[in-house]
Amino acid sequence: MKEIVDRMRRGEETFFACAKKNLPEIFTEKDIDDAWARLRRFASYVKAAFPETESTGGIIDSPVQPIGEAKIALERAENAVIPGNLYVKRDDSLAVCGSLKARGGIYTVFKHAEEIALKHGMLNLTDDYAILHSETFRELFSRCRISVGSTGNLGMSIGLSGKKLGFDVTVYMSEEAKEWKKNRLREAGVNVHEFGGDYTSALKLARSDAETDPDTYFIDDEDSADLFLGYSAACRTLPFQLAEQGITVDEKHPLFVYLPCGVGGGPGGITFGLKKVFGEHVHCFFGEPTQMPCMALAMALGRSDVSVYDIGLGGGTVADGLACSSPSRLAYDVMAGMLDGCFTVTDKHALGLTALLYETSGIKAEPSSCVALGGVGKIPYEIHNAENASHLVWLTGGSLVPDEEWRKIGLSV
Numbered sequence: 001m002k003e004i005v006d007r008m009r010r011g012e013e014t015f016f017a018c019a020k021k022n023l024p025e026i027f028t029e030k031d032i033d034d035a036w037a038r039l040r041r042f043a044s045y046v047k048a049a050f051p052e053t054e055s056t057g058g059i060i061d062s063p064v065q066p067i068g069e070a071k072i073a074l075e076r077a078e079n080a081v082i083p084g085n086l087y088v089k090r091d092d093s094l095a096v097c098g099s100l101k102a103r104g105g106i107y108t109v110f111k112h113a114e115e116i117a118l119k120h121g122m123l124n125l126t127d128d129y130a131i132l133h134s135e136t137f138r139e140l141f142s143r144c145r146i147s148v149g150s151t152g153n154l155g156m157s158i159g160l161s162g163k164k165l166g167f168d169v170t171v172y173m174s175e176e177a178k179e180w181k182k183n184r185l186r187e188a189g190v191n192v193h194e195f196g197g198d199y200t201s202a203l204k205l206a207r208s209d210a211e212t213d214p215d216t217y218f219i220d221d222e223d224s225a226d227l228f229l230g231y232s233a234a235c236r237t238l239p240f241q242l243a244e245q246g247i248t249v250d251e252k253h254p255l256f257v258y259l260p261c262g263v264g265g266g267p268g269g270i271t272f273g274l275k276k277v278f279g280e281h282v283h284c285f286f287g288e289p290t291q292m293p294c295m296a297l298a299m300a301l302g303r304s305d306v307s308v309y310d311i312g313l314g315g316g317t318v319a320d321g322l323a324c325s326s327p328s329r330l331a332y333d334v335m336a337g338m339l340d341g342c343f344t345v346t347d348k349h350a351l352g353l354t355a356l357l358y359e360t361s362g363i364k365a366e367p368s369s370c371v372a373l374g375g376v377g378k379i380p381y382e383i384h385n386a387e388n389a390s391h392l393v394w395l396t397g398g399s400l401v402p403d404e405e406w407r408k409i410g411l412s413v
């Protein structure tokens, strides 16, 4: 692994396979079931509060779609042969906040709201949760504070969903956070605390402010089981979506999934869920920017208490959603022994992939998302039956990005 860490230190792209082991389970299938049941209880509320979710029955989910032309362009650009077919999962277009954070973040807010409502005797588990979309409940939740640290998208998901329920929400934004995201939150009535430091220090400040106030519920991106399990519930609809696309996943037909990784909660939760459903037939890989490869570093060194600054990295990245210098301990603990591999992508490469995806498929996905595309041509496909593989690139953000921002990174939208 020294060679890999040396490559990372030099800011070069890398790919490596992670060691597989059977470690004690932190979560079980029952935890996913519990999260999924909660999301189903909230579905009628979601339909009432966010009418754009009508078509998915109040479940915040995104489609799977083939991107055949992008595959051809990718093979050419990466000078690689990619066996099998290429698909994207469109979490870049998730309702409410236009990013994958709509899974974990909104789930966490819902779980907190449910606990408060149950405690006050104002809700039963069997009620129609559409009642939560009312002045009575907004008044109840307005007395409760939620705080969170964010590079942008987590703040958007918690801010917009929390505010809709009536919560008093404060978001601590790290230096990467885009102006338009902060403005959008302020317009929704969220308190935006601008913080000139990086994500890890923004989290520290948010955490210590919350500690001084017992009425604040702090959502800790580095250590939240709720966030993690909210993401993992994605595995409850994906098998049906794959079947609709004619994709089989079994011993003869492996599924390769490429996920962009920040602190690791989002991709970790999704990977955990997919491993529960597809077992050894799914192979999951995390992609990170070369300047912020915190999970890759943790996997290479075999421990979670690492910082990319320790190896002289931590420079800025266009992949703002992935600008995390240390991984989530929880995500690392669940992924260790389970994750198949890690890869890193330079900013230049990430921008090239963002343009490639847009030009071949019309999809506008944030550079953070497109980092995942960088893994498709990198993996040595030695796995049994790789020629029958399906490749799923998990796009994670983009639909709310204003056109002006796309033009800044060279897309002619």
Ligand SMILES: *Cc1c(COP(=O)(O)O)cnc(C)c1O
Residues within 6 Å of the ligand: 099, 100, 101, 153, 154, 260, 261, 262, 263, 264, 265, 266, 267, 268, 321, 322, 324, 366, 368, 369, 396, 397
């Ligand atoms: C947050 C985020 C990720 C990664 O999620 P983590 O839980 O931080 O690993 C990926 N893509 C986008 C667009 C994000 O906002």
